[in-house]
Amino acid sequence: xxxxxxxxxxxxxxLSCLLLGVGLALRPAAPLRITTWQSNNSRTGQNLQEIxxxxxxxxxxxxSKLGAYPVDGQIYAQPLYWQGLSIPNKGTFxxxxxxxxxxxxxxxxxxxxxxxxxxxxxxxxxxNVTAIPCLDIATFCHVYPIVGITGTPVxxxxxxxxxxxxxxxxIQGATTNYVQRIHALDLTTGTExxxxxxxxxxxxxxxxxDPLHAGQRxxxxxxxxxxxxxxxxxxxxxxxxxxxxPILPGWVMAYDSQTLQQLAVFDTxxxxxxxxxxxxxxxxxADSAGNVxxxxxxxxxxxxxxxxxxxxxxxxxxxxxxSFSVVDYFSPKDQSCRLQYDLDLGSGSPLLLxxxxxxxxxxxxxxxxxGGTPCDLFGSVYASPIxxxxxxxxxxYSATKDNIVQTAQGAAAGYWSAPAYWQGATSKYVYYGGVTxxxxxxxxxxxxxxxxxxxxxxxxxxxxxxxxxxxxxxxSISANGASNGILWAIERQDxxxxxxxxxPAVLRAYDATxxxxxxxxxxxxxxxxxxxxxxxxxxxxIANGRVYVGTQTELDxxxxxx
Numbered sequence: 001x002x003x004x005x006x007x008x009x010x011x012x013x014x015l016s017c018l019l020l021g022v023g024l025a026l027r028p029a030a031p032l033r034i035t036t037w038q039s040n041n042s043r044t045g046q047n048l049q050e051i052x053x054x055x056x057x058x059x060x061x062x063x064s065k066l067g068a069y070p071v072d073g074q075i076y077a078q079p080l081y082w083q084g085l086s087i088p089n090k091g092t093f094x095x096x097x098x099x100x101x102x103x104x105x106x107x108x109x110x111x112x113x114x115x116x117x118x119x120x121x122x123x124x125x126x127x128n129v130t131a132i133p134c135l136d137i138a139t140f141c142h143v144y145p146i147v148g149i150t151g152t153p154v155x156x157x158x159x160x161x162x163x164x165x166x167x168x169x170x171i172q173g174a175t176t177n178y179v180q181r182i183h184a185l186d187l188t189t190g191t192e193x194x195x196x197x198x199x200x201x202x203x204x205x206x207x208x209x210d211p212l213h214a215g216q217r218x219x220x221x222x223x224x225x226x227x228x229x230x231x232x233x234x235x236x237x238x239x240x241x242x243x244x245x246p247i248l249p250g251w252v253m254a255y256d257s258q259t260l261q262q263l264a265v266f267d268t269x270x271x272x273x274x275x276x277x278x279x280x281x282x283x284x285x286a287d288s289a290g291n292v293x294x295x296x297x298x299x300x301x302x303x304x305x306x307x308x309x310x311x312x313x314x315x316x317x318x319x320x321x322x323s324f325s326v327v328d329y330f331s332p333k334d335q336s337c338r339l340q341y342d343l344d345l346g347s348g349s350p351l352l353l354x355x356x357x358x359x360x361x362x363x364x365x366x367x368x369x370x371g372g373t374p375c376d377l378f379g380s381v382y383a384s385p386i387x388x389x390x391x392x393x394x395x396x397y398s399a400t401k402d403n404i405v406q407t408a409q410g411a412a413a414g415y416w417s418a419p420a421y422w423q424g425a426t427s428k429y430v431y432y433g434g435v436t437x438x439x440x441x442x443x444x445x446x447x448x449x450x451x452x453x454x455x456x457x458x459x460x461x462x463x464x465x466x467x468x469x470x471x472x473x474x475x476s477i478s479a480n481g482a483s484n485g486i487l488w489a490i491e492r493q494d495x496x497x498x499x500x501x502x503x504p505a506v507l508r509a510y511d512a513t514x515x516x517x518x519x520x521x522x523x524x525x526x527x528x529x530x531x532x533x534x535x536x537x538x539x540x541x542i543a544n545g546r547v548y549v550g551t552q553t554e555l556d557x558x559x560x561x562x
Contacts, residue, residue: 030049031082031083031084032047032049032081032083032543032544033081033082033083033155033157034047034080034081034082034541034543035080035082035154035155035156035157035222036080036152036154036155036219036220036221036222036283037078037152037154037219037220037281037282037283037539038078038219038282038283038418038420038474038476038539039476041221041222041223041285041286041287041352042285042286042287042351042352042353042354043282043283043285043349043350043351043352043418044351044352044353044354044420044421044422044477045351045418045419045420045421045474045475045476045477045539046420046421046422046476046477046479047476047477047478047479047542047543048477048479048480048481049480050478050479050480050484050486050542050543050544050545051480051484052544052545052559052560053478053484053486053542053545053547053560054480054484054486055484055485055486055511055517055519057560058486058509058519058520059519059520060520060524060525060529062560062561063509063520063558063559063560063561064525064528064529064558064559064561065522065528065529065530065531065556065557065558066113066546066557066558066559066561067113067114067556067557068113068114068532068554068555068556068557069098069106069108069113069114069115069117069554069555069557070114070553070554071098071100071102071104071106071553071554071555072100072102072104073100073101073102073103073104073131073146073148074100074101074102074143074500074535074551074552074553075098075099075100075101075535075538075550075551075552075555076101076143076149076150076151076217076281076535076536076537076538076550077098077099077149077150077151077152077153077219077281077550078152078219078281078538078539078541078550079096079097079098079541079548079550079555080096080097080098080152080153080155080162080541081094081095081096081097081110081541081543081544081548082094082095082097082155082187083543083544085187085188086188087107087118087119087188087189088188088189090118093109093110093111093118094109094110094111094543094544095107095108095109095110095118096108096110096541096543096548096555097153097155097162098548098550098555099149099152099153099164100148100149101131101143101146101147101148101149101150102124102131102146102148103122103123103124103130103131103148103149103166103167103168104120104121104122104123104124104148104149105120105121105149105153105162105164105183105185105190106119106120106555107119107120107187107190108555110543110544110546110548110557111546113557119188119189119190120190121183121185121190121191123148123166123168123181123183123197124148124168127171128170128171128172129168129169129170129171130146130168130169131146131147131148131167131168131169132146132147132148132167132168132169132178132212133145133146133147133169134146134147136169136178136212137212137213138213141499142215142217142536143500143536144499144500145499145500147167148166148167148168149164149165149166149167150167150215150216150217150281151164151165151216151217151218151219151220151235151281152219152220152281152283153220154219154220154221154222154233155187155222156222156231156257158224158231159193159257159258160186160187160188161184161185161186161187161193161194161257162184162185162187163182163183163184163185163220163222163233163257164182164183164185164220165180165181165182165183165200165216165220165235166180166181166183166197167179167180167211167216168180168181178211178212179199179211180199180200180211180214180216181196181197181198181199181200182196182197182198182200182233182235182255182260183196183197184196184197184257184260194257194258194259194260195259195260196260197260198255198260198262200235200253200262202251202253202262202265204265204267204270205267205270205271207249207267207270209237209251210239210248213239213248214237214238214239214248214251215237215238215239215276215278216235216236216237217237217238217278217279217280217281217537218235218236218237218238218277218278218279218281218282218283218284218349219281219282219283219284220233220234220235220283221233221234221235221283221284221285221286221292222234222257223286223290223292225257226290230256230257230258230259231257231258232254232255232256232257232263232319233254233255233256233257234252234253234254234255234284234286234292235252235253235255236250236251236252236253236277236284236294237250237251237276237277238250238276238277238278238297238346239274239276248273248274248276249267249268249269249270249272249273249274249275249276249299250267250268250269250274250275250276250277250278250296250297250299250346251265251266251267251268251277252265252266252268252277252284252292252294252317252324253265253266254319254324263319263321263322264319264320264321264322264323264324265324266317266324268294268296268299268309268310268311268315269299269300269308269309269310269311270308270309271300271302271307271308271309272299272300272301272302272309272311273299273300274297274298274299274300274311275296275297275298275299275300275309275310275311276296276297276298276299276346277294277295277296277297277346278297278346278347279295279346279347279348279349279418280347280348280349280415280416280417280418280474280536280537281474281536281537281539282295282348282349282350282417282418282474282537283349284349284350285349285350285351285352285365286352287352287363287391290318290319291316291317291318291327292316292317292318292319293314293315293316293317293350293352293365294314294315294317294350295313295314295315295345295346295348295349295350295367295369296310296311296312296313296314296315296345296346297311297312297344297345297346297347297369298311298312298338298339298342298343298344298346299311299312299339301313301331301335301336301339301397303326303329303331303396303397304331304396304397310326310329310331311335311339312331312332312335312338312339312344312345312346313329313330313331313335313345313397314329314330314331314345314350314365314367314387314389314394315328315329316328316329316391316394328393328394328396329394329396329397330387330389330394330395330396330397330402330404331396331397332345332385332387332397332402333397333398333399333400333401333402334375334376335397337374337375338370338371338375341374341375342370343369343370343371343372343375343376343384343414344369344370345367345368345369345370346369347369347370347414347415347416348367348368348369348414348415348416348417348418349367349418350365350366350367350418351365351366351367351418351419351420351421351430352364352365352391353365353366353421353452353455354421354423356454356455358454358455359454359455359456360405360454360455361390361392361405361455362455363390363391363392364388364389364390364391364405364455365387365388365389365390365391365394366386366387366388366389366419366421366430366457367386367387367389368384368385368386368387368410368414368415368419368432368434369384369414369415370384370413370414370415370416371383371384371385371410371413371414372384372411372412372413372414373413378409381409381412382412383409383410383411383412384410384411384412384413384414384415384434385402385407385408385409385410386407386408386409386410386432386450386457387402387404387406387407388404388405388406388407388408388455388456388457389404389405390404390405405455405456406456406457408450408457408458408459408460409459409460410432410434411432411434411435411436411445411448411472412434412435412436412437412445413434413435413436413437413438413439413443414434414435415432415433415434415435415472416434416435416439416471416472416496416537417432417433417434417472417473417474417537418474419431419432419474419475420474420475420476420477420487421452421477422477422479422485422487422512423482424479424482424483424485424512424513425482425483426513427451427452427453427513428451428452428453429449429450429451429452429485429512429513430449430450430451430452430457431447431448431449431450431475431477431487431512431515432447432448432450432461433445433447433448433469433472433473433474433475433489434448434472435471435472439471439472439495439496440495440496440497441495441497442470442471442494442495442496443470444468444469444470444471444472445468445469445472446464446465446466446467446468446469446515447464447465447469447473447475447487447489447508447510447515448461448463448464448465448515449461449462449463449464449487449514449515450462463514463515463516464515464516465508465510465515465516465518466516466518467491467508467518469489469491469492470491470492470493470494470495471492471494471495471496471536473489473490473491473492474489474537474539475487475488475489476488476489476539476540476541476542477512477542478542479512485511485512485513486509486510486511486512486519486542487509487510487511487512487515488507488508488509488510488540488542488547489508489510489540490505490506490507490508490534490538490539490540490549491505491506491507491508491521491534492505492534492535492536492538493506493534494534496536500533500535500552501533501534501535502533503533503534504522504530504531504532504533504534504551505522505531505532505533505534505535505538505549505551505556506521506522506523506531506534507520507521507522507529507531507540507547507549507556507558508520508521508522509521522558529558531549531551531556532551532552532553532554532556533551533552533553534551534552535550535551535552538550538551545559545560546558546559547559
């Protein structure tokens with residue numbers, strides 16, 4: 001009897017385990033949410049939940065442009081995505097969010113290209129409140145013809161809130177004011193939350209924030225609060241110019257996500273000039289401990305002599321109550337040469353590599369910006385360095401040697417872009433899209449792939465795209481975990497100095513294990529898949545079998561044909 005009872009008990013346990021396993025296998029994957037630039041705070045550019053798009057079906061026969069959503073202005077910000085969002089009185093939708101230079105934020109049904117917005121938030125009221133005409137800022141426009149929302153918003157998943165910075169020109173009688181505000185929008189309705197919007201202002205020493213000239217190009221960053229504390233929204237700016245008046249610093253500011261109270265302000269060069277934070281639209285990065293990593297452009301540098309100025313540096317910041325602490329930093333040995341020749345490190349933004357227990361340095365940062373002639377020599381070749389930096393010991397500054405993990409040879413003239421990272425079944429990859437000459441003139445380079453082993457990059461690229469990207473590109477990855485990796489990138493055909501440029505954006509897709517294999521591009525089927533005119537620094541968003549591309553007049557949608 002005891003033997004029979006043991007037998008039945010064993011059968012029961014086995015069946016229970018089997019049913020539990022079936023239940024786990026059938027349990028749906030977590031809803032897909034792309035809530036920040038390049039998918040996460042490490043800025044790796046990965047969507048590892050893509051099961052519909054594969055290297056075998058992304059081709060001009062099975063994959064095409066599905067339609068477009070018209071918008072009221074140019075799209076510089078990366079589209080964001082939320083699967084299964086309940087919209088009051090309308091239903092539940094997969095939603096794509098997009099912001100424009102005309103100071104609007106749209107929420108669209110992501111599965112119905114061309115449909116009307118589920119909601120739209122508008123921060124202007126013409127003729128007295130408009131986006132800022134770029135010629136009000138300077139005679140040379142980085143964004144043309146109007147400047148409204150440039151930096152990619154960020155979404156707090158816990159409170160279902162979208163944070164965005166809008167710039168406006170406001171006329172009251174004979175007075176004209178230029179204003180920047182942080183808005184906190186209800187994700188389901190687009191209405192303001194937490195007493196917003198809040199006007200952005202700051203003063204450090206004798207320098208005050210200039211809302212007309214401070215360029216808010218970097219993507220916003222949200223860092224979750226520890227032990228139930230409120231999350232923090234980080235925003236960064238670059239001064240408009242370093243070649244004439246005004247000569248402005250870079251700024252980083254922290255805001256409480258629930259009260260919109262300004263918590264702290266960091267001036268990148270409080271005793272000097274310049275030092276903007278722009279990163280070609282890239283975002284500040286953050287690690288799991290809440291440290292924030294900022295890449296700073298040309299400007300005064302005296303941190304090596306106990307100063308407070310961090311031109312051409314990668315800086316690690318920590319928010320401590322009402323102030324920022326510089327925990328660590330890295331500045332290249334050629335910092336003074338970079339400043340003299342405008343080869344600013346800050347044209348690129350950082351990527352935090354995943355922890356690698358097999359590496360001598362398990363936690364690393366990748367960063368590269370402009371470079372090459374006459375500052376950066378690799379043997380007999382000038383090229384921009386790709387710096388591999390230890391997160392825990394960043395190396396500070398030495399005039400003779402960069403005290404970092406590695407300096408790899410990058411593009412001849414550097415990067416107006418950021419990298420992407422993916423770990424496939426057999427290798428780890430890093431992807432960069434740079435230029436061989438002046439990006440303003442459209443002297444581009446191939447999109448290049450490096451391998452990463454034990455925390456060390458291959459000395460040079462191991463594969464490249466068949467065609468050149470005239471101004472470089474920031475790529476993104478879609479994959480089903482470690483399989484079916486596809487690298488996506490948007491080609492701008494016009495040089496950066498074209499205001500704003502009129503040639504169509506070109507969406508390109510490559511086998512992520514070998515960039516020599518182009519799977520698809522939006523010119524292969526004639527005009528069938530033609531996108532709207534390209535903007536600068538645009539990054540594709542890949543979600544649930546669709547690819548979203550921001551342009552000057554519309555949000556284009558690509559996917560599998562039915």
